[in-house]
Structure formats: structure tokens, C-alpha cells
Amino acid sequence: MTTMNTAVTEYDAFRVQVSVSKDDICRELYRQNKTMIRIKKEAVAVRNLVRIIDSTLKLANSKGFRAMTLRDLCADSGLSMGGLYAYIKNKDDLIHLIQGHGFILTRRTLLDFIAPETDPHKRLFAAVKAHLYLSELMRAWFYFSFMEAKSLPASEKKDAIAIEQEIDDIFHEILEYGIKEGAFRPVESRVLSAMIKALLQDWYLKRRKYRDSDISVEQYAATVRDLLERYLA
Amino acid sequence: MTTMNTAVTEYDAFRVQVSVSKDDICRELYRQNKTMIRIKKEAVAVRNLVRIIDSTLKLANSKGFRAMTLRDLCADSGLSMGGLYAYIKNKDDLIHLIQGHGFILTRRTLLDFIAPETDPHKRLFAAVKAHLYLSELMRAWFYFSFMEAKSLPASEKKDAIAIEQEIDDIFHEILEYGIKEGAFRPVESRVLSAMIKALLQDWYLKRRKYRDSDISVEQYAATVRDLLERYLA
DNA sequence: GTCTATATAGGGATAGAC
DNA sequence: GTCTATCCCTATATAGAC
Numbered sequence: 001m002t003t004m005n006t007a008v009t010e011y012d013a014f015r016v017q018v019s020v021s022k023d024d025i026c027r028e029l030y031r032q033n034k035t036m037i038r039i040k041k042e043a044v045a046v047r048n049l050v051r052i053i054d055s056t057l058k059l060a061n062s063k064g065f066r067a068m069t070l071r072d073l074c075a076d077s078g079l080s081m082g083g084l085y086a087y088i089k090n091k092d093d094l095i096h097l098i099q100g101h102g103f104i105l106t107r108r109t110l111l112d113f114i115a116p117e118t119d120p121h122k123r124l125f126a127a128v129k130a131h132l133y134l135s136e137l138m139r140a141w142f143y144f145s146f147m148e149a150k151s152l153p154a155s156e157k158k159d160a161i162a163i164e165q166e167i168d169d170i171f172h173e174i175l176e177y178g179i180k181e182g183a184f185r186p187v188e189s190r191v192l193s194a195m196i197k198a199l200l201q202d203w204y205l206k207r208r209k210y211r212d213s214d215i216s217v218e219q220y221a222a223t224v225r226d227l228l229e230r231y232l233a
Numbered sequence: 234m235t236t237m238n239t240a241v242t243e244y245d246a247f248r249v250q251v252s253v254s255k256d257d258i259c260r261e262l263y264r265q266n267k268t269m270i271r272i273k274k275e276a277v278a279v280r281n282l283v284r285i286i287d288s289t290l291k292l293a294n295s296k297g298f299r300a301m302t303l304r305d306l307c308a309d310s311g312l313s314m315g316g317l318y319a320y321i322k323n324k325d326d327l328i329h330l331i332q333g334h335g336f337i338l339t340r341r342t343l344l345d346f347i348a349p350e351t352d353p354h355k356r357l358f359a360a361v362k363a364h365l366y367l368s369e370l371m372r373a374w375f376y377f378s379f380m381e382a383k384s385l386p387a388s389e390k391k392d393a394i395a396i397e398q399e400i401d402d403i404f405h406e407i408l409e410y411g412i413k414e415g416a417f418r419p420v421e422s423r424v425l426s427a428m429i430k431a432l433l434q435d436w437y438l439k440r441r442k443y444r445d446s447d448i449s450v451e452q453y454a455a456t457v458r459d460l461l462e463r464y465l466a
Numbered sequence: 467g468t469c470t471a472t473a474t475a476g477g478g479a480t481a482g483a484c
Numbered sequence: 485g486t487c488t489a490t491c492c493c494t495a496t497a498t499a500g501a502c
Contacts, residue, residue: 039485064383066299069477080487081479091478147380150297190446191456198435199428206427213423223424230463272467302495314497316468324496 011217014133018109025101026050032100036093038086045087049097051077052087056094057140065095065148095148099156102141103163109134110170120178125225127174128200131167132224135204136217142204171196175232184232192231199224244450247366251342258334259283265333269326271319278320282330284310285320289327290373298328298381328381332389335374336396342367343403353411358458360407361433364400365457368437369450375437404429408465417465425464432457 026049030042039045055077059068070091074081088094113130117123135142145160152160175189203210203220210220259282263275272278288310292301303324307314321327346363350356368375382393408422436443436453443453 041485044485062383064297064299066297067384070479071477082481082488083486085479086485089479150295151300188452188456191448191453194435194439194442194446194448195432195456195460198431198439202427202431202434206431209427213427215424215427219421220424223421223428227428227460227464230466231460233463274467277467303497304495313469315470315499318497319467322497 009216009218010129011133011136014129015137018134018137020105020137022050022054026053029053029097029101033097036087036089048077048079048083049087051079052084052094053098056098057144060148061140061143065144065151092151092153095151096153096156098141098144099148099152099160102138102145103160103167105138106131106134107163107166107170110167114170114174120174120181120183121229123174124171124178124228125221127170128196128224128228129221131200132203132217132221135200139204139207143207146201146205168193168197178232187232196224196228199227242449242451243362244366244369247362248370251367251370253338253370255283255287259286262286262330262334266330269320269322281310281312281316282320284312285317285327286331289331290377293381294373294376298377298384325384325386328384329386329389331374332378332381332385332393335371335378336393336400338371339364339367340396340399340403343400347403347407353407353414353416354462356407357404357411357461358454360403361429361457361461362454364433365436365450365454368433372437372440376440379434379438401426401430411465420465425461429457429461432460 023046026046027042030037030045030049037045039048052073055073056065056068059072059076070081070084073079073094074084077084088097110127110130114123114126117126149157149160171193172189175184175187175193178184179186179189203217256279259279260275263270263278263282270278272281285306288306289298289301292305292309303314303317306312306327307317310317321330343360343363347356347359350359378393382390385393404426405422408417408420408426411417412419412422436450
């Protein structure tokens with residue numbers, strides 16, 4: 001490897017490693033929703049899906065999904081009403097389209113990143129970092145999913161809750177394992193894992209605040225680790 | 234005082250002390266908004282305001298403010314459309330009506346509860362408890378304000394952000410003071426106060442989860458204190 | 467002060483041209 | 485595959501009776 005002048009942060013490395021590009025995700029979305037989408041050419045469909053999802057996230061996150069009209073969406077994305085309706089059969093399908101990936105990707109990423117770690121301390125920190133870095137990378141998705149969770153149709157809401165629970169469980173398990181191994185002192189692992197999630201969530205819910213205070217994702221991750229290490233020591 | 238068989242928790246005592254009843258708050262709201270409200274008899278107005286606000290919080294918190302129709306609201310509150318419009322001039326006034334009090338009350342309560350404490354440890358824990366207990370007492374208000382913050386008209390949004398900042402500052406000040414006094418080790422107090430708020434917020438954002446896990450507000454408060462004490466030691 | 471009935475607009479959804 | 489024009493319903497808001 002050649003020497004580089006620019007500082008490569010751990011987050012940068014993470015970004016390269018997961019490499020979830022908009023195009024990749026929209027391509028996957030297209031393939032998953034071929035029955036609903038009327039467009040046959042993949043290249044065209046993916047290009048428009050990127051625009052649709054970008055605009056939906058932007059508008060819904062700034063004024064709320066319900067307050068966003070499809071005319072707003074068309075104006076922002078450059079599509080016409082007719083064009084838009086080649087990709088969805090109704091407005092709620094936009095939620096469906098967006099929702100599917102965020103949480104599943106989170107779960108996969110968390111598991112991928114803790115898998116190689118056997119030491120409880122390292123496992124815990126790996127999970128914390130994976131969650132923070134991923135939500136940093138896809139903060140619009142995370143924010144949307146959190147804010148519009150109540151708008152989900154019953155069936156999807158159940159899925160969303162289940163996946164949330166799984167993420168909870170990942171942290172709970174790491175804590176329980178660490179306690180059993182004697183790496184952590186015995187604590188109420190249920191309460192603590194809930195709190196860990198609260199801290200991770202704040203990173204994408206209050207993104208602006210942290211940006212204004214010049215707090216980087218690495219710094220935040222380090223503080224969370226520090227807080228947990230001292231509590232568990 | 235006579236001895237009692239039922240266990241009186243600290244939270245119960247808090248509730249008595251702040252004694253923010255729905256009626257009191259709605260009476261204050263009525264007086265503040267006399268220009269907008271067409272009803273002249275205070276007793277009548279307050280009774281209806283209680284119903285309107287109760288129903289709005291209930292419906293908006295379950296499906297979102299925008300998704301809630303005024304017909305929903307009328308059905309739930311028992312008022313007619315005409316009746317409702319004696320209290321507001323448009324739907325957004327409902328936000329205005331509800332929003333005003335929560336944060337201001339929080340600030341007042343926080344300051345009241347930390348004022349008598351001089352020891353940094355006690356001050357910090359008093360603020361934590363005051364925030365948790367108040368949000369427990371008025372969780373619908375807190376949840377609504379958080380979720381509908383983006384729907385606020387620009388002028389009110391500015392106020393809301395300013396008050397939020399003030400609450401942040403209260404914690405920041407306690408930490409800085411404690412560090413200066415040597416009661417706490419030197420830490421990044423900005424990051425930590427942001428995290429404290431994240432933990433406090435989670436209590437009302439994820440109320441169901443904590444209820445399902447049988448975690449009481451006192452237990453949560455104790456864990457937060459423990460976490461902070463160990464971090465700051 | 468409260469109700470019912472009604473006006474109006476705005477937004478979701480579609481038909482059909484190109 | 486994409487656009488424009490239009491349909492139609494729903495939800496806000498008001499007028500006017502009681």
C-alpha cells in the first residue's frame with residue numbers, strides 16, 4: 001500500500017467495507033418488487049428508483065411523510081405523476097419500498113462485524129461501531145424508519161418490531177455472554193441494552209446537533225465505549 | 234401523618250409535589266388563548282379543552298397528527314365540527330395549543346428541583362429524576378412534542394429548539410460545575426450531556442418497551458445515575 | 467354555545483395521448 | 485416508458501339553524 005497524506009478514519013474504512021451504494025440498494029429493491037413495478041428495463045428503473053427514494057426521504061424527513069404530497073415528490077424527483085405510478089400502486093407503497101432494507105441491512109452488518117470477535121469487550125465495541133457507522137452512512141433511511149414506524153401497515157409493523165427486537169437481542173446477548181465469562185460485572189443487561197440502543201439512536205435522530213457541536217462519529221463511538229467500559233468494569 | 238400500608242414511591246411524592254393536573258394546564262391554556270377561543274364561560278371552555286387535548290394526543294400519538302382527521306377528533310372527543318372550531322381557527326392551532334406547555338414546564342420543574350441541591354452529585358441526580366418523572370407524568374405531551382416538532386411553524390420551531398437547548402445547558406452546567414469543583418473527573422461535558430438527554434428521551438419514546446420489560450421509572454433513574462456516577466468517578 | 471348541513475380545495479389515483 | 489389532463493373523494497373549514 002502506498003503512503004497517503006489524507007487521514008483515513010476508521011469510518012472511511014467501514015464505508016468501503018460495507019459499500020452500500022444507492023444504486024446497489026435500488027437495484028435490489030427493483031428485483032424484489034418486479035411484480036409491482038411496470039418498467040421492464042432495469043437500468044431505467046434503477047435510475048428512477050434512486051430519484052424517487054432520494055426525494056421521498058428528503059421531503060418526508062423534512063415535513064413528514066403524510067404532509068408530503070405526491071406532487072411535491074414529482075416536482076423534486078423530476079418525474080411526472082404518471083411516471084411515478086409506474087413504480088408504485090399507491091402512496092403507501094413508498095413506505096414499503098423504503099422500509100424493507102434499512103433494518104435488515106443493520107442486522108446483517110451488526111452480525112458480520114461482531115462475528116470475528118470473541119473477546120466480549122471487542123464484541124460490544126464492534127457492535128456499537130457497526131451500528132453508529134451504518135446509521136451515519138444511511139441516516140436518512142434510519143430517521144425515516146423511526147419517524148414513520150407508526151404509519152406502517154399492521155403486517156409490516158410486526159416485522160419492523162421483530163427486527164428491532166433482534167437488534168436489542170444482539171446487544172443483550174453480548175452483555176450476557178460477557179457477564180458469564182466474567183469479563184463484565186453482573187448488571188441488569190436488559191436495561192443496559194435498552195440504554196445502549198437509546199444512545200445509538202440519538203446519533204441519527206439528532207444528527208444536526210452533533211454536527212453543530214463538531215462531534216465526529218468516531219468521537220461519539222469512543223465516548224459510548226468509555227461509558228460502557230467504566231460501567232461494566 | 235398516619236402510617237400507610239401502601240408503598241409510597243419517590244415518583245408518587247413527585248407527582249403530588251408538581252401536581253400538574255389536566256384541568257390546571259387547560260385552564261392556563263384557556264387564559265393564554267382567550268383571543269382565539271370564542272367560548273366565554275371558563276368552566277365550559279376548560280372542560281372542552283381537556284377533551285380536545287386528550288383526544289388529539291391520543292389520536293396523533295397513535296397514527297400521527299397529519300393522519301388524524303378532525304372527524305376522528307370529533308368522534309373521539311364528543312364535540313361536533315362546529316363545536317371544535319370554537320376553540321381553534323384551523324387544524325394547526327391544535328399543535329400550537331398543545332406545544333406551548335410541555336417544554337416550559339420541563340424547564341421550570343428541572344430548575345425547581347435542582348435549586349436546593351448544592352452537591353454536584355445530588356444536583357445531577359435531581360435533574361435526571363425530575364426529567365424522568367415529569368416525562369412519566371406527561372408522556373403523551375412529550376411524545377407528541379418530539380414527534381411533531383417538524384410540523385411546527387417556523388416561529389414556534391425556533392422557540393422549541395431554544396428551550397431544548399436550555400435543557401441541554403442545564404445538564405451541561407451541572408457537569409461543568411461538578412468538574413470545576415473536583416466532584417467529577419474532567420470529561421467532554423458537551424458529549425455527555427447530549428447522551429444524558431438521549432437516555433432521558435428514550436424513557437418516553439419507548440414507553441411500551443420499558444413497560445413490557447417491567448422496568449419502573451425509579452429503576453431506570455437509578456441505572457442512569459449508576460452509569461453516570463461510574464463514568465464520572 | 468353547540469349542532470347539522472354544505473361549500474371548496476387539495477391531493478391521490480387513472481385514462482389515454484404520444 | 486413518460487407525459488398531460490382529468491376524475492373523484494376526502495378533509496378542512498364555514499354558514500346558519502336551534
